[in-house]
Amino acid sequence: MQNTVTGERPRYHLSLRIIHWCRAATILGMIALGWWMVSLNDADAVKFDWGYPYHKSFGILAFLLALIQLTLRGRFGTPAPSPRMGRLETIAAHITHVALYVLMIAVPLLGYARSSTFPESDGIYFFGLYLPELLGKNNALSDIFSQVHAVAAYSLLGLIALHVAGAIKHRLFDKDPQDSLSRML
Numbered sequence: 001m002q003n004t005v006t007g008e009r010p011r012y013h014l015s016l017r018i019i020h021w022c023r024a025a026t027i028l029g030m031i032a033l034g035w036w037m038v039s040l041n042d043a044d045a046v047k048f049d050w051g052y053p054y055h056k057s058f059g060i061l062a063f064l065l066a067l068i069q070l071t072l073r074g075r076f077g078t079p080a081p082s083p084r085m086g087r088l089e090t091i092a093a094h095i096t097h098v099a100l101y102v103l104m105i106a107v108p109l110l111g112y113a114r115s116s117t118f119p120e121s122d123g124i125y126f127f128g129l130y131l132p133e134l135l136g137k138n139n140a141l142s143d144i145f146s147q148v149h150a151v152a153a154y155s156l157l158g159l160i161a162l163h164v165a166g167a168i169k170h171r172l173f174d175k176d177p178q179d180s181l182s183r184m185l
Contacts, residue, residue, distance in 0.1 A: 063108035114145035
C-alpha cells in the first residue's frame, strides 16, 4: 500500500534507518573482533593492546546507539507491520525486536561489569578515554559476568540471524511490497 499523497511506501524515519545500519555494522564487527581476540594466544600483545580495548570501545558504542535508537523510536514511531503478515508472525517479530533491544543493552553492560570486576583489567577503554570502573575487583564475580556475557552475546547473534532470516523471507519469498527491508532502506 502506498501513501496516496506522496506515492511512497511507509518507511522508518531517516534517523532510525541510519542508526539501524550503523548499529548493525558495529555489533557484527564487534562480534567478529571478539572471536578474533579470544582466539589469540595470551602472549600475543595485540590481544590486550588492541583487541580488548577496541572490543570494549565498540561495545559501549553499540550500547549508546541502541539507547539513541530507542529514543528515536519513541519520538518518531515506527511504521505499522505489513498487513500481509499474519498475527503469529507479527507477534513473533515483536517478541524478537524486544529481545534484540534487551540484549543490545544487556550484552555491553555485562561486558562492562566483567571488565570492571576483572582484577587484571586496566580500565574501560572508550576510543581514547577511560571510563570509571563502577564495580570492585572480584575474580569470582568476573568469571560469572564473563560467562553470562558470552551466552548473551551468542543469544544476540542468534536473534540477529533470525531477524535477517525474517527480512529475507518477507523480501524474497513473500514478495511483500511493504517488507521490513524496503522500509529500512
